[in-house]
Amino acid sequence: MSYQLDAGVCLQLHTATPNDEELFGSPHTLQILSLKKVGSKQNEATPNSPADRYRVVLSDGTHFLQAMLATQLNDMVSEKHIQRFTVISLERMSCNYVQEKRLLILMTLRVLGQEDVKIGDPISLDPAPGSAAPTPAPAPGKPEKAEKAAQPTSSTSAQPAASRTAAKTNWHPIEGLSPYQNNWTIKARVTQKSDLKNYSTQRGEGKLFNVTLMDETGEIRATAFNQVAETLYPKLEEGKVYYVSKGKVNLAKKKFSNVMNDYEINLERNTEVEECLETTNLPMIKYSFVSLQELQELSKDSTCDVIGILKEYSDVSEITSKATSRQLKKRELTLVDRSEYSVRLTLWGNQAEGFTPDEQNPVIAFKGVRVGDFNGRSLGMIATSTMTQNPDIPESHSLRGWYDSSGNNASFQSHTGTGSFSGGAGGGFTRSEVKPLLEMKLEANRIPESEEKPVYFSTKATIMHIRGENIAYAACEVCNKKVVEEGGSWRCEKCDKTWPKPVYRYIMTFAVSDPTGQLWFQGFNEVGEVIFDKKADEVVEIKERDDGQYNHILYKSCFKTYNFLLRAKRDSYNDNSRIRYGVSRILPLDYKEECEALLTLMETPWGQKDFTADFDSMTLG
Amino acid sequence: MSEISPRVNSAILPRFIGQIVRIPCKILTTTENTVTVQTSDGGEILVKFTGDSGITTTFVEIIGHVVDATTVRKAGVINLKSDLDLQVADKVIKLIHDPRFFSTIFS
Numbered sequence: 001m002s003y004q005l006d007a008g009v010c011l012q013l014h015t016a017t018p019n020d021e022e023l024f025g026s027p028h029t030l031q032i033l034s035l036k037k038v039g040s041k042q043n044e045a046t047p048n049s050p051a052d053r054y055r056v057v058l059s060d061g062t063h064f065l066q067a068m069l070a071t072q073l074n075d076m077v078s079e080k081h082i083q084r085f086t087v088i089s090l091e092r093m094s095c096n097y098v099q100e101k102r103l104l105i106l107m108t109l110r111v112l113g114q115e116d117v118k119i120g121d122p123i124s125l126d127p128a129p130g131s132a133a134p135t136p137a138p139a140p141g142k143p144e145k146a147e148k149a150a151q152p153t154s155s156t157s158a159q160p161a162a163s164r165t166a167a168k169t170n171w172h173p174i175e176g177l178s179p180y181q182n183n184w185t186i187k188a189r190v191t192q193k194s195d196l197k198n199y200s201t202q203r204g205e206g207k208l209f210n211v212t213l214m215d216e217t218g219e220i221r222a223t224a225f226n227q228v229a230e231t232l233y234p235k236l237e238e239g240k241v242y243y244v245s246k247g248k249v250n251l252a253k254k255k256f257s258n259v260m261n262d263y264e265i266n267l268e269r270n271t272e273v274e275e276c277l278e279t280t281n282l283p284m285i286k287y288s289f290v291s292l293q294e295l296q297e298l299s300k301d302s303t304c305d306v307i308g309i310l311k312e313y314s315d316v317s318e319i320t321s322k323a324t325s326r327q328l329k330k331r332e333l334t335l336v337d338r339s340e341y342s343v344r345l346t347l348w349g350n351q352a353e354g355f356t357p358d359e360q361n362p363v364i365a366f367k368g369v370r371v372g373d374f375n376g377r378s379l380g381m382i383a384t385s386t387m388t389q390n391p392d393i394p395e396s397h398s399l400r401g402w403y404d405s406s407g408n409n410a411s412f413q414s415h416t417g418t419g420s421f422s423g424g425a426g427g428g429f430t431r432s433e434v435k436p437l438l439e440m441k442l443e444a445n446r447i448p449e450s451e452e453k454p455v456y457f458s459t460k461a462t463i464m465h466i467r468g469e470n471i472a473y474a475a476c477e478v479c480n481k482k483v484v485e486e487g488g489s490w491r492c493e494k495c496d497k498t499w500p501k502p503v504y505r506y507i508m509t510f511a512v513s514d515p516t517g518q519l520w521f522q523g524f525n526e527v528g529e530v531i532f533d534k535k536a537d538e539v540v541e542i543k544e545r546d547d548g549q550y551n552h553i554l555y556k557s558c559f560k561t562y563n564f565l566l567r568a569k570r571d572s573y574n575d576n577s578r579i580r581y582g583v584s585r586i587l588p589l590d591y592k593e594e595c596e597a598l599l600t601l602m603e604t605p606w607g608q609k610d611f612t613a614d615f616d617s618m619t620l621g
Numbered sequence: 622m623s624e625i626s627p628r629v630n631s632a633i634l635p636r637f638i639g640q641i642v643r644i645p646c647k648i649l650t651t652t653e654n655t656v657t658v659q660t661s662d663g664g665e666i667l668v669k670f671t672g673d674s675g676i677t678t679t680f681v682e683i684i685g686h687v688v689d690a691t692t693v694r695k696a697g698v699i700n701l702k703s704d705l706d707l708q709v710a711d712k713v714i715k716l717i718h719d720p721r722f723f724s725t726i727f728s
Contacts, residue, residue, distance in 0.1 A: 596709060
């Protein structure tokens with residue numbers, strides 16, 4: 001009689017959760033393909049010893065899997081009620097996990113009948129557990145399946161080596177690192193390595209160094225202290241790629257690092273660092289370059305990436321730091337790029353001393369350099385900046401091509417010469433920072449006496465009145481300083497040059513208003529040229545010639561609205577201390593742009609509130 | 622209230638029948654004594670006038686009396702330049718007529 005087995009049950013048993021009561025408690029018709037005694041090495045002469053356990057191969061006609069017979073059923077084996085090819089109704093079983101492996105135990109079963117052959121052509125579901133040879137293939141056509149079942153065995157015994165190679169192909173992304181998971185391995189490039197620094201605190205002395213590790217998903221800072229620092233310092237080289245594992249992931253101390261990551265790694269004694277010797281699939285430094293012309297748009301003290309051709313560089317010079325009174329070595333590089341702008345970039349310390357260009361005018365890429373406002377715009381290296389000569393990236397190649405063909409003959413603008421206020425013009429007019437006059441006044445007046453540096457503000461205001469008495473001064477064509485009339489010609493004290501006729505430059509004081517208040521601003525030549533749309537020479541000439549026309553010009557220039565970038569500086573004289581507002585940039589309004597900005601403002605919570613209540617309670621004073 | 626001339630688009634115009642409004646718009650077609658214009662919300666209005674229209678540019682602001690939901694009798698015109706972002710103008714018009722703001726602007 002041929003029995004119908006419950007096909008599909010084996011697969012269910014193989015994948016079920018251990019507390020699947022329904023599955024494990026309902027009867028299933030299955031066939032035993034083999035029985036094998038395992039456990040203590042009792043010889044056959046002592047059957048039924050309590051330590052005997054029987055391993056069973058169960059089939060549902062489609063799949064077969066391993067299970068153990070519960071010891072209370074051992075009698076059924078010894079009394080030959082169940083043997084090879086017996087068909088049973090399995091009524092109760094249990095599923096346990098032993099060392100991460102699933103173990104099925106047959107608890108209660110009922111013999112249905114005995115067959116002579118295997119029913120169906122079942123295939124194996126699970127790899128054989130442990131190192132014992134798996135149950136032999138019940139039928140001749142199955143040896144290759146058994147071999148396959150044997151394969152996982154050998155590999156599982158070689159587990160440690162396998163996991164290491166697996167880690168090498170399945171490394172964790174830096175972006176995914178967190179303190180809650182410790183068995184990671186990252187594959188990252190050292191993009192920056194600090195010196196081995198000594199420090200002393202109240203608790204004692206020590207040394208440390210840190211590196212920035214970067215892969216395709218992000219970057220993270222890693223620090224090593226004392227003993228670990230000494231061991232790892234020679235091992236980690238800037239520019240090379242390593243597998244790092246078993247470091248401790250902590251919250252980042254943002255004070256000490258510019259790296260964009262909430263976490264950082266502490267390299268410890270058991271941290272493993274292994275150099276990666278593959279030459280493909282290596283994490284490359286990710287840049288977001290801004291053109292040198294675009295530097296104007298960035299605010300002072302922000303960081304950016306740039307790439308350019310090294311046009312020239314200075315020798316190493318030493319200066320004394322105003323802040324720390326220490327000697328600092330520095331070197332100035334001049335970079336140019338296709339926007340036809342040039343910029344000065346400062347290297348410091350050891351990097352300045354050791355700098356040598358790879359060739360006559362190499363391409364250099366910089367990551368994370370700080371934007372300064374010296375001479376308009378300048379760049380400087382900071383601890384986390386990196387510098388790479390002739391990197392193998394497309395931007396580098398195109399710069400090389402441009403320079404070699406035309407760039408080396410081009411003339412370049414620097415940010416001083418672009419008509420913005422010389423003498424350290426600030427950043428750009430930032431729309432998001434625009435404040436009404438009243439707010440700006442309140443904020444500026446909070447600038448402490450001690451603050452030496454100017455504070456920049458952006459605002460929109462309307463010119464109400466221009467002081468006409470002193471509108472321009474006679475200037476030296478070369479340095480813009482005042483020239484003094486001496487016997488018919490005009491002499492510049494600074495350059496010691498004389499001119500027959502001076503060039504006039506605006507210097508003006510004017511009152512502006514907006515709905516919240518009124519202030520006086522100071523402006524120089526650029527401001528005058530925008531407001532009057534005439535050169536200072538012309539206005540001075542009109543002023544001297546025709547008072548009426550001069551006043552008319554002044555009047556006509558009033559009641560126009562501009563966007564201003566202001567440098568607010570505290571000025572103290574005698575006992576009084578006042579804020580002076582110098583105009584750094586003056587921008588006529590683009591109505592469309594302003595309209596959009598106002599509409600955006602209306603969409604903010606401020607714009608949406610019902611302010612009629614405010615109006616009623618407002619008093620003018 | 623009768624002295625005001627709020628800016629409108631074609632959807633808001635019908636609320637002001639018998640009153641004076643301003644319509645920033647684009648000239649579509651012209652005849653001897655009418656002009657068809659496109660308003661900031663894309664609708665079309667007929668503008669009636671006598672004599673010279675005074676219209677010299679593509680974008681204008683028509684000031685006039687509202688005759689019915691789609692007709693205005695021109696009282697004056699301001700010629701604007703050859704570009705005017707009507708979408709931006711429409712956003713502003715909608716804001717003006719928001720009940721929270723209208724009474725404050727035109728009190």
